[in-house]
Every structure is written in C-alpha cells, then in structure tokens.
Amino acid sequence: MTGLERFVEAKRGEIASLERMGAEELRPWRGTRPSFRRALERGGVGPLAVVAEYKRASPSRGVICETLEPEDVAIQYAKAGASAISVLTEERYFHGSLAYVSRMAEALAGEGISVPLLRKDFIFHPLQVAAALATPASALLLIVRLTPDARALRDLREAAEAGGVEAVVEVFDERDLALARESGARIIQVNARDLVTLRVDRNACLTLAEKRPPKEGELWIAASGMSRRVDLEEAARRGFRAALMGSALMEGGRPGEALRALLRGEE
Numbered sequence: 001m002t003g004l005e006r007f008v009e010a011k012r013g014e015i016a017s018l019e020r021m022g023a024e025e026l027r028p029w030r031g032t033r034p035s036f037r038r039a040l041e042r043g044g045v046g047p048l049a050v051v052a053e054y055k056r057a058s059p060s061r062g063v064i065c066e067t068l069e070p071e072d073v074a075i076q077y078a079k080a081g082a083s084a085i086s087v088l089t090e091e092r093y094f095h096g097s098l099a100y101v102s103r104m105a106e107a108l109a110g111e112g113i114s115v116p117l118l119r120k121d122f123i124f125h126p127l128q129v130a131a132a133l134a135t136p137a138s139a140l141l142l143i144v145r146l147t148p149d150a151r152a153l154r155d156l157r158e159a160a161e162a163g164g165v166e167a168v169v170e171v172f173d174e175r176d177l178a179l180a181r182e183s184g185a186r187i188i189q190v191n192a193r194d195l196v197t198l199r200v201d202r203n204a205c206l207t208l209a210e211k212r213p214p215k216e217g218e219l220w221i222a223a224s225g226m227s228r229r230v231d232l233e234e235a236a237r238r239g240f241r242a243a244l245m246g247s248a249l250m251e252g253g254r255p256g257e258a259l260r261a262l263l264r265g266e267e
Contacts, residue, residue: 002196002197003059003195003196003197003198004145004146004195004196006059006093007090007093007122007195008122008124008146010090010091010092010093010122011090011121011122011124011125011128014091014128015125015127015128018125018127018128018130018131019127025134026127026130026131026133026134027134028130028133028134028163028164029133029134029135029136031105031136033116033136033137033138033164033165034114034115034116034138035116035138035166036084036116036118036138036139036166036168036187037166037186037187037219039083039084039115039116040083040084040219040221040241040242041219041241042083043083043241044081044082044083044263045081045263045264046081046229046232046262046263046264047229047232047233047236048222048232048235048236048240048241048242048243049083049084049241049242049243050081050082050083050232050242050243050244050245050259050262050263051082051083051084051085051086051118051221051242051243051244051245052077052080052082052084052085052086052245052246052249052255052259053085053086053087053088053120053244053245053246053249053250054070054073054074054077054085054086054087054088054096054100054104054246054250054255055086055088055094055246055247055250056088056094056095056096056250057093057094057095058093058094058247059093059094059198060193060198061247061251063095064246064247064250064251065250065251065253065255066095067253068250068253068255069103070087070100070103070104070107071103071104071106071107072107073104073250073255073256074104074107074108074115075107075108075111075113075256076254076255076256076257076259077115077249077255077256077259078108078111078113078115079113079256080255080256080257080259080260080263081259081260081263082115082259083115083242084115084116084117084118084138084139084242085104085115085116085117085118086117086118086120086244086246087100087101087104087117087118087119087120087137088120088121088246089101089119089120089121090120090121090122096121098119098121098131098132098135101117101119101135101136101137102135102136104117105117105135105136116138116139117136117137117138117139118137118138118139118140118141118168119132119135119137119139119140119141120140120141121140121141122143122146123140123141123142123143123146123156124143124146124147124156126155126156126159129156129159129160129163129165130159132160132165133160133163133164133165137165138165138166139165139166139167139168139187140160140165140166140167140168141167141168141170141189142156142157142160142167142168142169142170142185143169143170143195144169144170144171144172144176144179144180145172145176145195145196148179149179150179150182150183151183153169153179153180153183153185154183154184157169157183157184157185166187167185167187168187168188168189168221169183169185169187169188169189170188170189170190170191170223171188171189171190171191171208172190172191172194172195173204173208174208174211174212177190177208177212181215185218186217186218186219187218187219187221188214188218188219188220188221189220189221189222189223189244190205190208190209190220190221190222190223190240191205191223191224192204192205192222192223192224192225192226193223193224193225200224200225201225202224202225202226202231205222205223205224205225205235206222206234206235206238209222209235209238209239209240210238213238213239214239214240214241219241219242220239220240220241220242221240221241221242221243221244222235222240222242222243222244223243223244224244226243226244226245226248227245227247227248228248228262229262229263229265231243232262245259245262248262249262
C-alpha cells in the first residue's frame, strides 16, 4: 500500500462517521473568515508570505513535537509574522484533530489577532468539505491525486467556495497541474513531497514553476523541503508568492522563534 493509499484508507472511518451525523452537527460556521488569498498577497517581512504549520507528527518523521498546544503555536506564529496558519487535522499519521481549527481561531480572537487558517487534510468527499465549513477555517486543501478528475475536483472546490472557504489545490507534477487548471483552481500549492513515495524533491517543485509558470490570476505556494531563508528567496524568484513550512519550524519546540529568525534572515 502506497503512502497515498494509506492516507485514503485512514479517512474511511471519518467519512462513515460524517454520514451518520445530522444536518445540525454539520451546520456551517457563521463567523467572519479572513481571506486566505489576500493575506498571502499582502506578503510579510520575508521574501515570501509564510503559511506556518502546526504539525505534531508525520509518517516520514514520526513525532515532531507534541508538547505544544495548538493555541500556543497559533499565537506564536501570528506574532512572529506568519501570513496564515496551516492546521494538520489528520489523526492517524499526523496526530491532528479537526477541533484544533476552532481552538486556534478562539485563541487568536482572544488576542485580537486575525490570521486565516488552512485545514490541511486528505479531503476527497463532499462531507469532508461540509465538516471544514463547520469550522472557522478560511481555506482547505484539495489534492489532485486524491481526486484525479477535473469535474469532481471542481465540484469540491465550488462547494467549499460557496460556503466562504477558499480551496488550495495541491499538485506534484505537470499532469496534476493541468488537471488543477482544468478544474478552475486559482490557489495552487506545489508539493515537493510525492505522497505516493513520500520522497522530497525540491528541485522538481522549482522546475515545474519554470516550465509551467503561474498564469495570471493564479497564486502559487511552495510546500515541503522549505527550511531556510534561501529556500524562500529561490522560490520567490520562480514565481511563488508563498511557502508552507511545518517541520522546520516545529522540530525545535520553539516555532515562533524559528519563524521570526527565518523571516529576519537570522537562522
């Protein structure tokens, strides 16, 4: 079983649980969601806007940091200059929880801070989109290889956007990118980690941007393999507007300090 197949199998129980829920339990959240795209377009103090990720564990790294609560990390990231915050909600392999989205949003609101939250998970079913709409998330992740059909991918994206949640569509290669564009994706995340093999190839990520550069109206995010300021600078030169960073910030147990140092060029 490949890495991607494992992740799909891990979500079957969640989908079955969602199917048993009533409409009341999946009622859309009615608060104000800060725009994910506009936050990235504004940029930050570094060469790229940074989507800083709360990441407790991963299949490739094992436990990364489980001593920090989502509320603390959200405030640290926001005060350190994150343009947005990614919240891993997959439970089995990443030790996440959908509840972390609401907990982070409440903590940020308590500090008077408005930073958009991205629900990062393996989403391929309409009920998973509905579950995201029931949280304060500003955006959710859709992965082309989980939904390798442009019409189905478009349906999921439009369902999210109809509820006020932006869709970040993740690709790995030219074929994925073509499907993402056919589906109408406007926020495109290029992941250097192939979720089938779990290998990271940051050069492939950058090469894709060179061969098939962002089109007008597209905002591109570089993900995985980004750990140094020079990585951000190189991605910016290739046309990326933002970078998603998780392990590199979390592994030392001081994610806010790590992000602040990176953005200031003080690694």
